[in-house]
Amino acid sequence: MDEDPTTSTDAGFAELGLRPELLRALADLGYEEPTPIQREAIGPLVAGHDLVGQAATGTGKTAAFALPLLQRLTTGTSDDPVALVLVPTRELAEQVSQAVHRYGRELNVRVLPVYGGQPIHRQLQVLRRGVDVVVGTPGRILDHIERETLRLDAIRTVVLDEADEMLDMGFAEDIEAILAETPEERQTVLFSATMPPRIDAIARRHLRDPQRIRMGRDTATADALPTVRQSAYLVARAHKAAALGRVLDVEAPTAAIVFCRTREEVEEVTESLNGRGFRAEALHGGLSQDQRDRVMGRLRAGTTELLVATDVAARGLDVEQLTHVINFNVPSAPEAYVHRIGRVGRAGRTGAAITLAEPREQRMLKAIERLTGQRIVLEKLPTVTDLRARRLEMVRTTVVEGLDADDLDRFRSVLASLTDEADLEQVALACLNLLHEANGGDVDEPEIPSIAPQREREFDNRAARRNGPGADRYNDRGPGRGRSADSAVTRVFVGLGRRAGLRPQDLVGAIAGEAGLPARDIGAIQITDRFSLVEVPEADADRVIRALSHSTIRGRRPTVRRDRPHR
Incomplete structure (x- = not known):
C-alpha cells in the first residue's frame, strides 16, 4: 500500500541529520524508515569517519554510503570528481549510479558510471564536462587513470562496495593502484558481505581507525x-x-x-x-x-x-x-x-x-x-519432449481428479451408446485425445540451444546428495562414469515426483538395490512435480523397469515404463 511517506521519512531519516534536499528525495521514493545498517552507518560517515560495514543480507547499504556522500558533497566547485565508488560489476555500477542520481537530484549531482563494454568516448566526453561522483569497475577506472582522463587529486571519499567480490574477481592489485592515486586524507568506506582475512588486511592498510558495523542475517x-x-x-x-x-x-x-x-x-x-x-x-x-x-x-x-x-x-x-x-x-x-x-x-x-x-x-x-x-x-x-510429457501428465491428472466427481452416472447412457460402435479402450483414447487438444495439444516449437556450465564436473552426484529434496536433477558426470560417452541409453519413466517427496538419491538407491545396477551407470535424472525420468543403459532398461515395478519408493509403488518418444 502506497501512502504519503513524508512524515514517517522525516521522523526516521531526519534524526540522522540529513539535509532537507535528501529527505525530500527519500520521501518521494517512498523510503519510510532507515534500515539497521543505515541507522548505524550514516551518522559516523556524515561525521567523516572511515567505516567497515558487513551486511549478510540486503539491508540497504547503497543508501547507507550514498546519503552521507551526498550530505558532504559540494557540487559544481570542481570539474574533477570528489567521490569515487568502486564496484565489481557493470550491473552494480549502473545500480549505484542510478541510486546516487535519485537521492541527489535536488543537489544537481553529476554522477558517471564507468565500466568496460561501454564506448569509452562517451565516458571521455562526460569527464571533460566535469563530474562530482564516479561509480565504476576497477579495470576501467584504472584504464582512465593510465590514459590521464580521470584525475583523483580532489577525491574526498572512496567507497569499496562488495569488496569481497572484487577480490574474488582478481581486482586486488587494481584497487591498490587506484587507492595510491587518491589523497591520503580521504575518507574510506568498505562494505562487504563477508569478512575474510584479506578484507581485514585492506582495511588495516587503507582505513584510519574505522568504525565497524556488522549486520546479521535477517531472521x-x-x-x-x-x-x-x-x-x-x-x-x-x-x-x-x-x-x-x-x-x-x-x-x-x-x-x-x-x-x-x-x-x-x-x-x-x-x-x-x-x-x-x-x-x-x-x-x-x-x-x-x-x-x-x-x-x-x-x-x-x-x-x-x-x-x-x-x-x-x-x-x-x-x-x-x-x-x-x-x-x-x-x-x-x-x-x-x-x-x-x-x-x-x-x-x-x-x-x-x-x-x-x-x-x-x-x-x-x-x-x-x-x-x-x-x-x-x-x-x-x-x-520439447519434456513439455509433451508434462502435457500428457496434465491430461492424466485431470482425469484422475474427475474420477471423484459426484455426477458421473448421467454419462452412462452416452458411454453405452459409444461402446456399441467401438470398444471401450478406443472410446477412452478418443476422450483423452480431445482433453489433450483442449490443453494445448502437442508442442510444436524448436529446441532451445543448451549451454554447458563452466566447471560442469562440479555438478555431480555428490552435489545432488548434499542438496537433498531440492536437487531436482542428478547428473553423474554425463552418461555414467562406468561406461563410455557413446553407450546407448534409455530414459525410464517413473510415476513419482516432487509431490511424493522423491529425491535423486531415492531413485539411485532403488535402482542400485533392486535392479543391481551400479550407481556409476545411472545417468541424468529429472524430477518434476508428478513424475521422473532417469537414464539407464539400454541393455539394462528392461531389468530396471521390472525391478522398480515390483518395489516401493517413498512408501509407494510407482508406474514404471520406458519414456515414450514423441514425434
Whole structure:
C-alpha cells in the first residue's frame, strides 16, 4: 500500500541529520524508515569517519554510503570528481549510479558510471564536462587513470562496495593502484558481505581507525531460505523469453512473480507470456495506485497467475498463495536475490526460486551462493519432449481428479451408446485425445540451444546428495562414469515426483538395490512435480523397469515404463 511517506521519512531519516534536499528525495521514493545498517552507518560517515560495514543480507547499504556522500558533497566547485565508488560489476555500477542520481537530484549531482563494454568516448566526453561522483569497475577506472582522463587529486571519499567480490574477481592489485592515486586524507568506506582475512588486511592498510558495523542475517529471510528450492538455467539472451515460457509450462506455478530489471522489460515479458497463453499482469512504477491494487486483487483472486514486476514496484508485496519467484535476469546484487526469494517459503511454506542466467552471469550466481551459504542447482532447460510429457501428465491428472466427481452416472447412457460402435479402450483414447487438444495439444516449437556450465564436473552426484529434496536433477558426470560417452541409453519413466517427496538419491538407491545396477551407470535424472525420468543403459532398461515395478519408493509403488518418444 502506497501512502504519503513524508512524515514517517522525516521522523526516521531526519534524526540522522540529513539535509532537507535528501529527505525530500527519500520521501518521494517512498523510503519510510532507515534500515539497521543505515541507522548505524550514516551518522559516523556524515561525521567523516572511515567505516567497515558487513551486511549478510540486503539491508540497504547503497543508501547507507550514498546519503552521507551526498550530505558532504559540494557540487559544481570542481570539474574533477570528489567521490569515487568502486564496484565489481557493470550491473552494480549502473545500480549505484542510478541510486546516487535519485537521492541527489535536488543537489544537481553529476554522477558517471564507468565500466568496460561501454564506448569509452562517451565516458571521455562526460569527464571533460566535469563530474562530482564516479561509480565504476576497477579495470576501467584504472584504464582512465593510465590514459590521464580521470584525475583523483580532489577525491574526498572512496567507497569499496562488495569488496569481497572484487577480490574474488582478481581486482586486488587494481584497487591498490587506484587507492595510491587518491589523497591520503580521504575518507574510506568498505562494505562487504563477508569478512575474510584479506578484507581485514585492506582495511588495516587503507582505513584510519574505522568504525565497524556488522549486520546479521535477517531472521525472517534466514528462516525462509531452507524451504525454497533454488535452481538456475543457463540461457542465451536471444532465447530467454522462450525459455521462460518453457520453464513455466513444466513448473505450472499456482502463482508466481517474474522479476525484471526495467519497466520496458516488464512490458515485453508480459506481452510474450500472454502470447503463449499465460495470464500475466505487469506491475511497475508507471502504474497508478488504483491500477496496482486491481492487479494485486486479480492475483490474489486467482484470475491472474503471473505477476511480472520490477523490484521497486514489488516492494512490500506478500502474496500468501505465491509458489514461485523467477528472476528473468540474475539480480545485480546478491542481497536483492535473497529478498526476492524470501517472498516464497514464508511461515513454513515451501516454494521455488528459479533464475534465468546468461553464461557471463555465472560468477554472479557464485556470489549469491557465498552470501546465502546454499547451492543454486544448474539445470538443463526442459526439452520439447519434456513439455509433451508434462502435457500428457496434465491430461492424466485431470482425469484422475474427475474420477471423484459426484455426477458421473448421467454419462452412462452416452458411454453405452459409444461402446456399441467401438470398444471401450478406443472410446477412452478418443476422450483423452480431445482433453489433450483442449490443453494445448502437442508442442510444436524448436529446441532451445543448451549451454554447458563452466566447471560442469562440479555438478555431480555428490552435489545432488548434499542438496537433498531440492536437487531436482542428478547428473553423474554425463552418461555414467562406468561406461563410455557413446553407450546407448534409455530414459525410464517413473510415476513419482516432487509431490511424493522423491529425491535423486531415492531413485539411485532403488535402482542400485533392486535392479543391481551400479550407481556409476545411472545417468541424468529429472524430477518434476508428478513424475521422473532417469537414464539407464539400454541393455539394462528392461531389468530396471521390472525391478522398480515390483518395489516401493517413498512408501509407494510407482508406474514404471520406458519414456515414450514423441514425434
